[in-house]
Amino acid sequence: MLELVVISTLNGILFGMLLFLMASGLTVIFSMLGVLNFAHASFYMLGAFFGFQVSRWFGFWPALLIAPLLAGIIGAGVERFGLRRVHRNGHVAELLFTFGLAFAIEEVVQIIWGKSPVDFRVPASLDFPAFTIFSTNYPAYKMFMLLVSIGIFLALLLVLKRTRVGMIVQAALTHPHMVGHLGHNVGRIFMMVFGVGTALAAVAGVIAGPALVTQSNMAGLLGPILFVVVVVGGLGSLPGAFIASLLIGLVQTFAVSMNGSLSEVFGPMHPPGWPISGTSLSRRSRRSCPMCCWC
């Protein structure tokens, strides 16, 4: 039991930090545009697929840098040439634009990489057990994922709270007109924020790609969870998104790992002769869970 708790906590924190990498961009973009970006999970997927392709050509480490850059540039382009134009037509049009974009990105990914999962492997330099805990080998790659997400989280915090750029961004989110009057190019700030937000989602995609399944439906699987995180954390609130990410990460990991043991706990109370319905349920929830290969 203790083993389960420790491993699940580790996995939960890891999943939570990954969620935060995406949710942070999404929630900041929400406070900027006033609408939820439906295509945000698509940029996570683009990151994973770019990472896969670039790591095939140049190796994993360049991919970790190039893929988010590419996705960020695409994201900035989407803001500059798409959303800024649609903004004039109101919130519904913006929401629909991102909805259509998510649809189109999924189609493009399916055309280029196909519908079946691609073979995105953990790099050889990280493919060893980091430590053994209760006779379970904990992979080094997961520790690497955890470190990367925590590192980016701290860097983001520092940039937003301690630097001049961060101050201007924060001001532009709440008082864009005033910031514009002070001589800053608000349009460019928004474009950069959008680019950085999508790049962060792409980082999550690159590092999660080898551990999870890199497939063209990964955006569709993760999207709803991401919305839940952002809504639970309070729309537009960065600290809220952090807490909600960890919470959802832990809840989901525990729910999945506890699922099998529930029927054992209640086994003796089960009336004899009744069909055991728990098994088919747990198998189904395991399949629809985006973290399927972790449990």
Added chain:
Amino acid sequence: MSDITARAAPPPPTAADNLKFYGLWAAVAIFLLVLPKVFGSGGALTTFSLIGISIIFALSYNILLGQTGMLSFGHAVYYGLGGFLVIHAINIIGGNKWAIPLPLVPLIGGLTGLAFAILLGWVSTQRSGTAFAMISLGVAELVASSALILRTFFGGEAGISANRTKLLSVFGWNFGPQIQIYYLVAAWTLICMIAMYALTRTPLGRMCNAVRDNPERVQFVGYDPHVVRYIAFCFSGFFAGIAGSLAAINFEIANSAYLGAVQSGTVLFAAYIGGIGFFIGPIVGAIFVTLLSLGLSDLTHVWQLYFGLFFIVVVMYAPGGITGLLMMHRPLIRGGTLGRVLPSYLVALVPTLALMIGLMLGIESIVHYTMNPMEDPNVKAFGIPFNAANPVTWAVALVLIVGGFSIARMTWKRAAVAWDEALTTARAKELAA
């Protein structure tokens, strides 16, 4: 007081207006009756039935989005639940030999949609805007996943099927052949269109528009926007249920795809592409999207990509949809200045077509390389044969895309200026008259 209301009320319609109005509906009815006589093949009848179902569904969606300003991402829930209930109902009625004919069965689906809208709507419609969109998305996820878990009712991934011919036959119709299903769908489409049009004319319909435009003002006038939204939501669920049950009767099966996100997305696309600002918009959109999806899927493998791109273009450049674009020219026709804008449209059409052809060439070549690189590079898309391995093809595609885009941008700006001038002249004429 009564003096003011008398003056504020619109003048009663003249006999000519009445004739025009009822004549239009009569013309639609005659059109629906005659249609299978002109196109009588089985494929055409199936297409017409699908279009009819799609029209009801898109119109019911527009009660939410166009008329009350609620963007729903989960409208297929009511469509799908209506469909499932109807399949169960057909099985039960057929099994017990109850005297309920098939034409009345869609009402069961409608009432199912209504019941679930009553159940789920009160919470969803508390607020409009993003909150409503998110709640509708959540409800859709919930229902779609329970459709896979509750196997006895939803039949799992295979779905459940029924035999529609087992029911009581009326006037010798047992609803086996597609032509009888066509007339069933056509009749229900006409009834639903009239009912939903009538709904927009009632005080409730007007209050829905007011809630969409300015909910705060509605509160000042003494209405509760939440209640107005809730009632609109219930009506919308009812008509969505009818559409779903007609679909279930047409296919004689209901599966989890009826409730899924794709179905919700399709109706949103149809309503928005047609134009949510006018009653006729979703009808146009439903016809267009159904024909497009049926036609494109024959022509190319990746029709969904074209569909998505088309939707993005509509959202970006024509937020009023197809109907919105057409309605922009109504004052020009009235002012007699339509002839002035047409030449500039024709000029703009040439580079736009070039851009589209370039995009298609590029996309189809890429598709050929990624999907089946081993096969013959002489592929055929949209009936046009070309060589995907030839660098000339690539160069032509690139030139068409870049050149077409830049020239199209210029010419469409000109067209917009021409439209502006034509409108100004038309208005001046109207004032002078």
